[in-house]
Amino acid sequence: MLSPDGKTIAYIAPDENGVRNIYMKCVTCKHTEKISFEGQNNIASFEFTGVPDVILFQEDNNGDENTRLYKLNITKATPPHLPVAISDRIGVKAAVFKNNMRDSKVLVGMNDENPVYHNVYEFNLYTNELSLVFHNKRFPARMLFDNDLNLKIISELTKDSSVIYYRPSPKANPKKLTSRKDDWVEYLRVSAEDAPLTDPIAFTADNQRVYWKWGIGSDLGQLVIHEFGRPETNQVMYSAKKAEIASLFLHPTEKTVLGLTEYYNKPEIYVANDTIINDMQYLVNLRPGDSPMVVGVSRDFHTWLVTYLSDNKPFEFYLYRKWQNKAEYLFSTRAELNNRQLSKMIGFDFKARDGLKIQAYLSLPPSTERRIPSEVNRTNPEFVEYAKLGMIPRVPQKLILLVHGGPHMRDLFEFNSMNALLTNRGYSVLQVNYRGSTGFGKKLRNAGNGEWGRKMQYDLLDGVDFLVEMGVVDKNKVAIMGGSYGGYATLVGMTFTPETFACGVDIVGPSNLLTLLETMPPYWLGMYNEMVKTLGANVDSEAGRLSLRSRSPLFYANQVKNPLLILHGANDPRVKQAESDQFVDELKKNHIPVTYVLFGDEGHGFTKPHNTLAFAGLVENFLGKCLHGAVESFTLGQYNSSATLIADALNPDYPRLATTLPPPPSRFYGSPRGYALY
Structure with missing residues (x-):
């Protein structure tokens, strides 16, 4: 900063x-x-x-x-x-x-x-x-303040998941506001369909007008501006072209829009005026192929802090002096990786079984030999475009299906330490922006409502099948792994389609959608209706409970056939430890082996350095036993982590904590800085 x-x-x-x-x-x-x-x-x-x-x-x-x-x-x-x-x-x-x-x-x-x-x-x-x-x-949700620290816009979620925005009434005291009805007047009402893409962003310097991301009447959204309290004066400043507006670049004092970013496969920068066009061109030219991100500016706008989004380089920071039109290299966040060959991420699309277009990323181990387009054209001409992207290896790969959390998030084109670790160990990695993900418009996001364990899961399976059909992946060597929602998807995969995955790694994933809803953190309860909309059912009716139960892996634990590693943080407020405890108990009742590790000083993800090292060791050793990728020697107490082995596999041939496996051909220097889930 x-x-x-x-x-x-x-x-x-x-x-x-x-x-x-x-x-x-x-x-x-x-x-x-x-x-x-x-x-x-x-x-x-x-x-x-x-x-x-x-x-x-x-x-x-x-x-x-x-x-x-x-x-x-x-x-x-x-x-x-x-x-x-x-x-x-x-x-x-x-x-x-x-x-x-x-x-x-x-x-x-x-x-x-x-x-x-x-x-x-x-x-x-x-x-x-x-x-x-x-x-x-009264109000649990979004608040927007003006530049003089006055609360000006607040939102309230209704029972049907539409959103009502309010502004202070003329008679309200701006420094003594309450949640009483007479302190607020309605500003804007937004439907449940449009709400995910409609949000106030910031005020102009004089506090008279407001910038909004505007999803009303647009799938990808627009950037608009209108007079405060008068949305009927909307002026469209920009309409998204390929993906939702991902970020906005505002002048620090003038509060004018200087540029914005769209993010489909990679970030695309759109400059709003001539104020920064030469600066941005210089920064783009400085690192061809990578995407500059301005992460901080001085109040006089003369000095910028800049980093770059790259798939095969850790974040590196530069100090850009605008008056010199020159950047100075500062440091890398992972200097130990600077001379290491890391994998590239390839962005591509595929069609889900119902025809919906899904965006995804494939990462192959750095040394993978690939088929050239002319070879592919002779056998499978429909895959030539994918060969041009460098997606088709000469030999089908071992694959980790790495599922992002949220689910209202997305995978990005950026350096990912877990991705780097897995590809270094000899695995290809597939990351799917399944329906319900953000960044690709209302249609894709809303298509995930009510589809936990169903169409959202089918998108993951269809992505794997697409790569198998193209010869990228050996269908008998596929593992599934993810955290939070990705952990849930892992448990769904291991129970509902156990023949698809050779093994799975569940990180802080919910096993029972009923208890997930019933134990939401108190500061999330104001968003309960939004969660119900996302899940497509609630716990207040018999039909709702049956629907949630039918999509909860807990009740299908007896169908697990292949090795499973479960990791959880004891202090997780979002997905309680009990979600993993109860699933492990069901496996034990059915005499199904499982390895379960609890981190006593972590929550919804693992962030402490000694724990992230242990986490990496646990995962790579488990996958090494299952899919035979490279591993380094690891024992549970090696890094003085808080990891405790709660349950180990009952079968002696089942993946255990390896201690004598040979080192990989090329060591992975360093470890994931953290694995935090959302």
Whole structure:
């Protein structure tokens, strides 16, 4: 992150004890200094403020997601100086809701009265005083603030999953807002179909107009602007062409739109005016084939922090000085991988069984020999275009179907440490943006509603079948792996279609859709109707319960035939540990072997360095036993992780924690920095 004055870069990295702390780097003197000294919990995020020597940071307690919020004075950031707790109450989730990087105050949200609703406080960065500005007993969802830290737009989800946006009524006190009806007037009503692509983004500098992502009447969405409170004055600034608008580049003080990004296979940058066209052209030319991302700018707009999206290089950062039209290389986030041959991601489309077009990525091991188009044309002319992309190997591959979480997320063209590990070990990797994924329009996203365990799963199976038909994959050497929703998809694959997958790796996946709904985190309960829409059923009717049960792997555990590794975080607030416990219990009742590992100090994913190393070791050894890819020697206590073996396979020939397998042909230097799921 770049400081507002453009003189300092700060970042989070593991310290000598493996705890993720904040480091600060001077951009001119090259001096780097550790400025936070957390001893147990990783710092999750931080931000600069309008006060030059003050930053704010967040952390939770071993993955419980009840984030605590602290203020840290950078000039005094040495022991025994301690950060000031803005909120460190047990069971309270606190976050910065608005920071304009200009004033000596920020707005902080805390669910300190009701876990479902966040009150909003004004926090004085000098005096540490908190003042309540919005007493909230009604609105769990989206809030938008203007540039002067005033709450201007708030949303409410209805029973039919449509969204109503409100603005403060003329008689409401902007610094003493409540959730009473007479404090709010309706601004805009959006249907359930259009809601995923309709969202307010930011105010213009004078706070008179609002930028929106607008999905009404458009599948991919538009960027529009209208006078605050008057959506009938909409002006379309841009209509998406290939994919949804992924990001917006705003001037830091003028709040004008400088550019935006669409993201189909790879990011495509569209420049809005001449202000930055020469700058962006320079950055594009600096790294041909990679996509520049401006991740920070100084308030005077003279200095930019830039990174690049690349499939086979870790993130590398540059300092771009606009007045010089020149970029200076700063550092790589994974310098140990700089001279390693890493896999490329190939974006492609295929047709699902019902004709819906699905986008996906294929990564082959770096040394894979590929068939040239002329060879393919002689035998399978319909696959020539895929051969031109370099997708068809000479020998069918072992495949890992790596399923993203969410499910309202998407796989991206970018460096992925798990992808790099798997391809280094000799596996090809398929990542499918199945229906329900975001980024490809309302039609694809809404097509996933009610299709957990059905058409969403069929898209994954159809992707594998497509590669098998093309000769890319050996159908007898396919594994499925994923986290969160991807973990659910793994369990569905291992129970509903056990003949398809030689083995599976479930990471924090739900096994029972009934208990998943019944144990949602309290701060998600305001989105309950949205979750019901996504699942296509609720627990309040017999028909709904039957539907959810029919798509829950727990009730089909007796159909598991092949090796299964289950990993979970003990403090997971989204998918409770019980989701894995109950599935393992059912397997045991049916005398079906399973390996189950619990990380005692993690939540919905694994982020602590010693745990991510153990996670990588567990996964590669399991897959090595199943699909015979390369492995490094690993024992469970090797990295002093919190991993505990809760259940091991009953069959002695079943994949266990390998300790004597030979090393791979080329070692994978480093480990995944973290595997956090959503």
